[in-house]
Each structure stands twice: as structure tokens, then as C-alpha cells.
Amino acid sequence: DGGITQSPKYLFRKEGQNVTLSCEQNLNHDAMYWYRQDPGQGLRLIYYSQIVNDFQKGDIAEGYSVSREKKESFPLTVTSAQKNPTAFYLCASSKEGLSYNEQFFGPGTRLTVL
């Protein structure tokens, strides 16, 4: 079955630690996205990548970093510079990364900073 996998489902982190969230897709999509969701709010774009070895900052990139070394993988690192990292993180992909492409989402990772 084609789809997007995110791991882990739940993640706990101590303050001052970096942590990496995994996102893998087997849909052969060119574009991938990372969103952050806070309670009662919509999704906000962190980073996106339309092609391998290239990525762009979204609206709330501070304190986050990404890499896109393979088409199917787009890991997100939450660094210690992110002041309020506790949130639900969703990864998505789309076929070409164009405005008319619908995005397909993974099941999400819930990050809690202790």
C-alpha cells in the first residue's frame, strides 16, 4: 500500500535536546512538507521541499532544520533553539508540489517536551 509513514508516533524530549522526526513516502511524489499543529489551531508550514536536495523555509522555520537527500525521505530536526516545541507534527507529500496538487498526510508525531 502506498502512503506516508511517520515515526515515532509519540516522542518525549528533555529541554535542550535535539530530536529528529522521520517521514517516509512511497508514493513517488516530488514534493514533501512539514506542518505543525497546536491545539485549536490550523496547520502551519515549517519547511517544504519540491525536489531532492532542495528545500525552502515555511512560515515558522525558526528552531527547525530539514534535509532531503532522497526522494522518499524528509526528516525534520527540532533543535534546542525551538522555544516551544510541544506540538503535533504532520508530514505531507504531493505529486509535483504545485498549487493544484492535493497533499497526502502521514499519521503525525506528537512531540512533548518535558
Added chain:
Amino acid sequence: AQKVTQAQTEISVVEKEDVTLDCVYETRDTTYYLFWYKQPPSGELVFLIRRNSFDEQNEISGRYSWNFQKSTSSFNFTITASQVVDSAVYFCALSEARSGNTGKLIFGQGTTLQVKP
């Protein structure tokens, strides 16, 4: 500036009632796309529909229907004869063709729909 507003934070209905979820958007682009997604308790967003700015035809899919009106910048979603399985958070989103055509989605705040048996 682009923006999506879903003024209804939470809606509660009894099964079999019809319910309409409102979505109002702002954009300066003449070419844009509107989306609706459903987020069940499991957390994964599920794509429901896409509509482009040049197509104002209403659409019906089973118990779901969508009303797109450019004159009022609205893209409302109606569920007819609601069921408990419709309970979820529903998001409206906007994608503009002008801004580098990156596929970036601007989401509304979401509407939590609770359907009681």
C-alpha cells in the same frame, strides 16, 4: 494577504441533522485552489475535495456537498444526514498559483464537529 477563516470553532449536532461548515478566504491571486480536509481522532488529515477559482459549480458527493461563491469568497461544506462517523475536525485550505506555485497550503483554524447519536 492570504487568509482562511473558519469562524465556527465547534459544532455539535444530533445524528441525521444537516450541518454546514463555513469557510471564508482572502486572496489577491486570480488563480487559486480551495481544499477541504477531514482530521479524525487518529490525527491523519484526509483529502475531501479541491476546487479551482474558475469553477464555481457546486459539487455533491454522497452526503457531502460544497458551495463555492466567489462573490462572497466562501467555500462552505454541508453534510446531509450527519452520522457519528462524521465527527472530526474539518479544515479548509487555500493554495495560490501566484506565489511561486509551491503548493503551499494556508489552513483555517479548523471546525470541530461532534455528531451525537
